[in-house]
Amino acid sequence: MDNVYFSVRMHASRSGVHLSGAEDLVPEADIASAAQACLQRALQHQPDAVRLAIDPVPAATIVDGRLPDLVLTAITDVEDSRRRALDALVKAGVSCQAAAVAMQALAEGAAAPGRVMRGAMLVDAESGARLEHDRERGVRVSHFGWGAGARDACMQLLQRHGLEHFRTREALALAAKVLAADGVLAELCWSDDPQYTAGYVASKSGGYLRLPHLKSAGDPLGGRAFFIAPGRELPPLIDFLEKTPFLISALGAIIPENV
Ligand code: WAQ
Ligand code: MG
Numbered sequence: 001m002d003n004v005y006f007s008v009r010m011h012a013s014r015s016g017v018h019l020s021g022a023e024d025l026v027p028e029a030d031i032a033s034a035a036q037a038c039l040q041r042a043l044q045h046q047p048d049a050v051r052l053a054i055d056p057v058p059a060a061t062i063v064d065g066r067l068p069d070l071v072l073t074a075i076t077d078v079e080d081s082r083r084r085a086l087d088a089l090v091k092a093g094v095s096c097q098a099a100a101v102a103m104q105a106l107a108e109g110a111a112a113p114g115r116v117m118r119g120a121m122l123v124d125a126e127s128g129a130r131l132e133h134d135r136e137r138g139v140r141v142s143h144f145g146w147g148a149g150a151r152d153a154c155m156q157l158l159q160r161h162g163l164e165h166f167r168t169r170e171a172l173a174l175a176a177k178v179l180a181a182d183g184v185l186a187e188l189c190w191s192d193d194p195q196y197t198a199g200y201v202a203s204k205s206g207g208y209l210r211l212p213h214l215k216s217a218g219d220p221l222g223g224r225a226f227f228i229a230p231g232r233e234l235p236p237l238i239d240f241l242e243k244t245p246f247l248i249s250a251l252g253a254i255i256p257e258n259v
Helices: 028-044 079-091 096-108 152-159 165-180 234-243
Strands: 006-012 017-027 049-058 063-066 070-073 120-124 144-146 184-190 200-202 207-211 222-226 246-250 255-257
Touching: 017 255, 028 049, 028 079, 028 184, 049 120, 049 200, 079 096, 079 184, 079 200, 079 207, 096 165, 096 222, 096 246, 144 152, 144 165, 152 165, 165 184, 165 200, 165 207, 165 234, 165 246
Parallel strands: 063 246, 070 207, 070 255, 120 222, 144 246
Antiparallel strands: 006 017, 006 049, 017 144, 184 200, 184 222, 200 207
16 A cells, blocks of 8 residues: 555535535545544535545656745735736736736636636636636646645745745645646636635746735635646646646745845
8 A cells, every 4th residue: 555645635515505625645644634634624614515535546647746936925905916917927928818808707706707616717828718618617626735744844934934824835736736737828816715815826937926915805706717828638638637646745945026
């Protein structure tokens, strides 16, 4: 069993409506603690149903990953932050139109007006066309986790910069997998948690550009957009994002931006 990892995934809902999801990719010895952490997360949301799935993953299929460099900005104004995000997307090769379309969709509710998706939009980086087949679910990045010691090392590194929230660490890991996908130019994300205003633009050249105020406090909308190079075949890309096991073994740098 030595070279087997396990995918631990949780999905909590109430009256059939999604509340919370979490997942990890862990060695056998850590299954119980990973499942416990997922369950604790689920129970914070008063669910009436929790699904916990634990599946073996052969180590030979696991892709080795590295976190993107984290660039810290200190912009406090939401409009300025959104302008900066658009600028970063354009620098990453996304057209102005595609960047603007995606940002507007996240701001208005990407599933339908006022409603967030469970996963990410796929956006054609040139035309801005929405490419995902299901606007409620979108594409769910899954089967990613941390190699031995990497999560703790990441926590310590982030703490030195005052970033202790689990969301930052998890978003970095998710963005690492998204950026490793062939055909993805960039990602735009901010949380749907009304109290969590931070978001980011991630790209291969620009790293993970963190914007602490990408939305106003109290705003319940958020989501993710993955910008796809035009003409890509989607099934292998989606398969990689959803199914290929991906383990972070190396951290990136943290680069405080001069202000
Ligand atoms: N795959 C694809 N999309 C997802 C996934 C996933 N596994 N999980 C969530 N999403 C989408 C979905 O539309 C959610 O509504 C949206 O992302 C936001 O999810 O401090 O916490 O879990 O640097 O609320 C970003 C900033 C935090 C972190 C993002 O996202 C930082 C966050 P949340
Ligand atoms: Mg959320």
